[in-house]
Amino acid sequence: MESDSQDKSLNNRKVPLEMSPEEFRKVGHQLVDRIAEMFTSFPQRPVTSGESSKIIRQALGNNKLPKTGTSTDRIFEEATNLLFDHSLFNGHPRFWGYITSSASPIGVLGDLLASAVNPNVGASALSPMATEIEAQTIRWISELIGYPETGGGLLVSGGNMANLVGFLAGRTAKVNWNIREEGMNAANQKLRVYVSKATHTWIEKAADLFGLGTKAICWIETDINEQMDIEALKQQILSDQADGYLPIMVVGAAGTVSTGAIDPLPEIASICRQHDLWFHVDGAYGAPAAALPEASAQLRGLSEADSVALDPHKWLYSPLEAGCVLVKNPQTLLDTFSFHPEYYSFDGSKEDPSLNYYEFGFQNSRGFRALKVWLGLRQAGRDGYIKMIRDDIALSKALYHLVEAQPEIEALTQNLSITTFRYVPVDLSNDDSEAGKYINDLNQEILNKLQAGGELYISNAIIDDKYALRACIVNFRTTLSDIQALPEIVIRTGRSLDAEMRPNHLSN
Numbered sequence: 001m002e003s004d005s006q007d008k009s010l011n012n013r014k015v016p017l018e019m020s021p022e023e024f025r026k027v028g029h030q031l032v033d034r035i036a037e038m039f040t041s042f043p044q045r046p047v048t049s050g051e052s053s054k055i056i057r058q059a060l061g062n063n064k065l066p067k068t069g070t071s072t073d074r075i076f077e078e079a080t081n082l083l084f085d086h087s088l089f090n091g092h093p094r095f096w097g098y099i100t101s102s103a104s105p106i107g108v109l110g111d112l113l114a115s116a117v118n119p120n121v122g123a124s125a126l127s128p129m130a131t132e133i134e135a136q137t138i139r140w141i142s143e144l145i146g147y148p149e150t151g152g153g154l155l156v157s158g159g160n161m162a163n164l165v166g167f168l169a170g171r172t173a174k175v176n177w178n179i180r181e182e183g184m185n186a187a188n189q190k191l192r193v194y195v196s197k198a199t200h201t202w203i204e205k206a207a208d209l210f211g212l213g214t215k216a217i218c219w220i221e222t223d224i225n226e227q228m229d230i231e232a233l234k235q236q237i238l239s240d241q242a243d244g245y246l247p248i249m250v251v252g253a254a255g256t257v258s259t260g261a262i263d264p265l266p267e268i269a270s271i272c273r274q275h276d277l278w279f280h281v282d283g284a285y286g287a288p289a290a291a292l293p294e295a296s297a298q299l300r301g302l303s304e305a306d307s308v309a310l311d312p313h314k315w316l317y318s319p320l321e322a323g324c325v326l327v328k329n330p331q332t333l334l335d336t337f338s339f340h341p342e343y344y345s346f347d348g349s350k351e352d353p354s355l356n357y358y359e360f361g362f363q364n365s366r367g368f369r370a371l372k373v374w375l376g377l378r379q380a381g382r383d384g385y386i387k388m389i390r391d392d393i394a395l396s397k398a399l400y401h402l403v404e405a406q407p408e409i410e411a412l413t414q415n416l417s418i419t420t421f422r423y424v425p426v427d428l429s430n431d432d433s434e435a436g437k438y439i440n441d442l443n444q445e446i447l448n449k450l451q452a453g454g455e456l457y458i459s460n461a462i463i464d465d466k467y468a469l470r471a472c473i474v475n476f477r478t479t480l481s482d483i484q485a486l487p488e489i490v491i492r493t494g495r496s497l498d499a500e501m502r503p504n505h506l507s508n
């Protein structure tokens with residue numbers, strides 16, 4: 001009897017997570033409507049609610065894990081309200097912080113489609129079309145930035161991971177023993193990697209995680225434009241070789257995180273050829289700008305790299321997360337990552353060999369990140385991307401000229417789509433060290449106030465010991481009038497904070 005009723009209930013399962021087609025349509029349409037409203041409401045909203053974590057936690061509530069479920073329409077009503085009322089919107093026209101782009105609406109829909117089909121893009125047997133779309137995306141990105149299409153690569157979660165993949169491929173390729181079997185213990189020479197002082201912190205994670213240790217990083221000086229000093233690089237390699245170290249890799253920047261500076265990539269390529277070093281380019285931010293016909297020869301030099309990191313979730317405007325690593329020779333990724341466990345039968349046949357992305361990177365099970373990128377590339381095309389990136393650069397230059405024209409703002413740098421500047425009260429001299437320290441503190445407070453205020457969102461950089469405000473425009477919603485609003489907001493905030501802070505900070 002009991003087993004009869006169990007059979008019945010297992011044949012007729014009541015599944016708490018299933019949705020009827022009618023329910024799915026109803027809730028889905030409501031959700032899409034609310035998202036569309038959110039996109040149109042950006043200009044009327046603050047960039048961020050600016051609330052403290054305490055307020056955010058109160059809004060969320062501190063309920064225990066629910067024992068039973070809740071209806072889907074109620075959950076979505078609550079979830080959209082929570083997120084729309086208490087978020088920072090990097091899709092807002094006045095978001096220019098860090099390097100996070102506005103997300104393309106087609107990418108938003110792409111993520112929905114990707115998770116609906118839910119292919120596991122670790123093996124082509126599990127994701128036949130998705131694997132081919134990812135391979136095409138890699139070819140299209142390569143074509144866009146002038147990287148050899150005969151290479152390979154894969155989508156990863158972001159810039160850190162893309163750089164880690166390139167770094168590890170370089171380490172495997174350039175050490176003089178079988179590192180995959182023997183590990184770092186077999187090293188009889190200490191390894192060295194060369195990066196400019198402006199390199200993003202991923203390099204420290206890479207050197208640490210992959211057993212070189214952070215002391216293996218040679219931080220090469222930069223010149224006043226934040227570009228790697230090539231003479232210093234050459235000297236350092238020679239002196240390390242003479243001292244018995246094993247140089248394996250140089251990392252060039254195609255857009256540094258703070259100021260968007262581009263290293264002299266063709267010269268680095270030639271040094272790498274001369275010393276048989278792996279040439280990795282961190283183009284997480286700036287590589288897409290190589291698509292512009294007017295791109296500099298320095299930036300175009302990324303075509304010579306053995307590996308390139310590029311973030312579609314930065315300047316290809318894909319929703320988070322989407323990073324990408326390109327390699328000149330796909331075999332180098334297989335040599336780094338491929339194992340063949342007995343429980344996988346994904347190899348395909350001799351006539352039809354399989355492209356299995358689990359062999360090319362860290363992940364085995366992989367989501368379909370490529371779809372949102374591929375859809376964006378199809379919607380905008382090469383010309384569309386060139387236009388959006390060119391406009392972002394033009395807006396950044398316009399911002400530089402606007403702040404330069406203000407007696408109370410000191411314009412500092414402008415590269416790619418990053419402009420740095422700082423507020424300096426007219427009566428304060430920069431040269432005086434007490435005033436210099438105060439101006440730094442003042443700008444830090446200006447940044448805190450602006451970031452919480454919601455009128456616009458920028459971040460910071462340190463330039464020649466100066467605390468700078470920094471706007472990075474990777475935002476297709478930003479217009480010239482958004483940019484024109486910035487000087488007044490910075491000056492108003494600067495004046496009011498200066499009036500508050502100066503009596504306690506500076507002796508007269």
Ligand SMILES: Cc1ncc(COP(=O)(O)O)c(C=O)c1O
Pocket residue numbers: 098099157158159160161163200202255256257282283284285311323
């Ligand atoms: C030059 C550069 N490299 C790497 C990264 C890390 O990228 P992600 O935050 O996507 O891991 C960034 C992030 O801003 C970057 O600007």
